Amino acid sequence: MIQLLVVDDHVVVRSGLIALLDGKNDIHIVGDAADGDEAIAKAQELKPDVVLMDFSMPPGKDGLTATAELKKLMPDVSILILTMHDDEEYLFRAIHAGASGYILKSAPHEELLAAIRSVAEGSAYLYPSATKRLMSEYLDKAKQENAGPYDTLSEREKEILSWIAKGYANKEIAEHLVISVKTVESHKSNLMEKLGLRTRPELVKFAMKKGLLNFE
Incomplete structure (x- = not known):
């Protein structure tokens, strides 16, 4: 009882x-x-x-x-x-x-x-809906904890990383994406810091590993 x-x-x-x-x-x-x-x-x-x-x-x-x-x-x-x-x-x-x-x-x-x-x-x-909510939050947290440096980049940063690794200059990237050169430079600085990279060769090597050098 x-x-x-x-x-x-x-x-x-x-x-x-x-x-x-x-x-x-x-x-x-x-x-x-x-x-x-x-x-x-x-x-x-x-x-x-x-x-x-x-x-x-x-x-x-x-x-x-x-x-x-x-x-x-x-x-x-x-x-x-x-x-x-x-x-x-x-x-x-x-x-x-x-x-x-x-x-x-x-x-x-x-x-x-x-x-x-x-x-x-x-x-x-x-x-029920609370259980689903908790599970969703737990999975999101686990995903964030297991995420590598590349996963912390925004979609725009990933896009610019690909263009930089292919050898395009900041001005060319800006024209293609229809954004300012200053914005490109800012994204480049942020993504380099997030990835812990300092030089263009390091960036190209990283991009190759991630399969970002597809020129099609």
Whole structure:
């Protein structure tokens, strides 16, 4: 039986959640609270397995502050953040505070039940679009960490690198790309610095390795 503490500053919302959840065979509502301070006190007194914590509870202590403090006092308690904010900033803040899960108030009842059961078992829970968002950010970060110097160049810098390596002068490159000579020189300086190259022979050798000397 999952011992659940419901925390929300709106009486109607709390009552609705209690009515929805307390009738389930595997969930027992041990209590409820209206703000972060009350949630911390009730949690220490009632020892719930899971705290369903509202994100925003003005003017009382907010859910994230309460989550961080409660995790220090009761490391084993699982806290599921319930919020209307579908925003990655709030999501990351919740995870950083120590929450085991993050679910939207607009989620279907079945999803809320699944989330409570998931965090009660010690697993993490994020609503589907949040999981996709986190994975995307993780993959982007991994890609950046594994990227070589060439991958840090902008498309324009890569284009100018190719022209320089083929032996074209700055003025010729500027005319072809319809940009100023000064702009070409600026891009050249930046790309040379990013690649750690100092001379034209080094640049040509690098361009050959990257297959940038196709004159077609």
